[in-house]
Amino acid sequence: MSRVTVLLLALSLSAAQNFSTWSPPGPGDVRSPCPGLNSLANHGFLPHNGKGLTVPILIKALNDGMNVGADFATVIGGAGLLSVPGNLLATSFDLDNLDEHNFPIEHDASLSRADCYENNGDNYSFNQTIFDTVLAYYDGMNETSIQVAAKAKYNRVTTEEKRDPKFTYTPQQFILSYGETALYISVMGDPIYGVAPIEYVKIFFEQERLPYAEGWRPPTTQTNLLTLGDMILALNAANGEEIPEGLEITTNTLKLAFGGYDPITGLLSHAL
Numbered sequence: 709m710s711r712v713t714v715l716l717l718a719l720s721l722s723a724a725q726n727f728s729t730w731s732p733p734g735p736g737d738v739r740s741p742c743p744g745l746n747s748l749a750n751h752g753f754l755p756h757n758g759k760g761l762t763v764p765i766l767i768k769a770l771n772d773g774m775n776v777g778a779d780f781a782t783v784i785g786g787a788g789l790l791s792v793p794g795n796l797l798a799t800s801f802d803l804d805n806l807d808e809h810n811f812p813i814e815h816d817a818s819l820s821r822a823d824c825y826e827n828n829g830d831n832y833s834f835n836q837t838i839f840d841t842v843l844a845y846y847d848g849m850n851e852t853s854i855q856v857a858a859k860a861k862y863n864r865v866t867t868e869e870k871r872d873p874k875f876t877y878t879p880q881q882f883i884l885s886y887g888e889t890a891l892y893i894s895v896m897g898d899p900i901y902g903v904a905p906i907e908y909v910k911i912f913f914e915q916e917r918l919p920y921a922e923g924w925r926p927p928t929t930q931t932n933l934l935t936l937g938d939m940i941l942a943l944n945a946a947n948g949e950e951i952p953e954g955l956e957i958t959t960n961t962l963k964l965a966f967g968g969y970d971p972i973t974g975l976l977s978h979a980l
């Protein structure tokens with residue numbers, strides 16, 4: 709057997725092990741409000757302890773684990789670096805740095821986490837009661853659709869708007885939250901039509917696991933800034949939510965919002 713064959717065999721074995729090897733966080737391991745990153749850490753695509761994440765580590769993990777592009781990984785990875793407290797020049801971050809409320813990514817009206825104010829500051833733990841309100845929209849369905857995902861997402865906004873006195877929803881958070889709905893129907897299904905088995909979506913959020921054993925495979929079409937932009941537009945058209953004044957959904961505004969910046973002004977601001 710040639711050295712190249714041995715190397716290829718070793719690489720394919722380690723990839724298979726990542727998909728079928730899963731363990732929850734143990735003592736000292738940290739996790740985030742993001743089911744995508746937590747799943748990748750639980751499978752070992754990201755360091756299992758959730759610490760020391762750099763942009764190159766993210767690019768490889770998002771590509772290998774879910775066929776998500778380097779363009780998205782690079783801009784949101786930049787936001788991850790901004791989340792390190794007291795160090796705007798950080799080159800790596802830990803998953804629990806991402807808990808910081810309203811900066812640069814974490815926000816209200818999540819699909820599976822409580823609002824910071826409504827839950828004594830716990831904006832990061834998976835919350836079944838909230839996620840059930842999303843699942844309720846799929847009642848009787850086996851697969852997601854852009855139409856239903858859009859309505860479930862908008863319901864989270866109107867629900868928290870009514871009950872959370874500190875509810876915050878800036879143009880940046882508008883894009884981020886649509887982007888997150890686009891992400892789960894893309895990676896658990898496909899980035900063009902957003903059709904994902906509900907069984908996979910439940911495993912992804914509820915167990916923070918890639919449903920490889922149940923038959924899921926990374927989509928063959930890559931999820932990237934272009935597919936996410938198109939999906940955000942389709943989701944928004946489906947629920948009719950008014951777009952914030954002055955906001956356009958383009959690859960450039962996506963880059964700003966995912967990167968932690970205000971997509972209208974281009975400024976880095978800390979929402980209250």
Ligand code: HEM
Binds near residue numbers: 766776781815818889
């Ligand atoms: C494979 C790539 C990724 C996928 C599929 C993914 C998916 C998601 C989804 C579905 C949510 C919404 C959770 C909810 O509303 O309950 C979310 C939230 C979040 N993601 Fe990711 N994500 C990915 C990569 C990243 C990266 C690279 C970062 C940062 C470096 C990140 C940071 C966050 C944060 C901070 C939240 C919390 C936002 C909130 O308050 O709801 N994600 N992600």
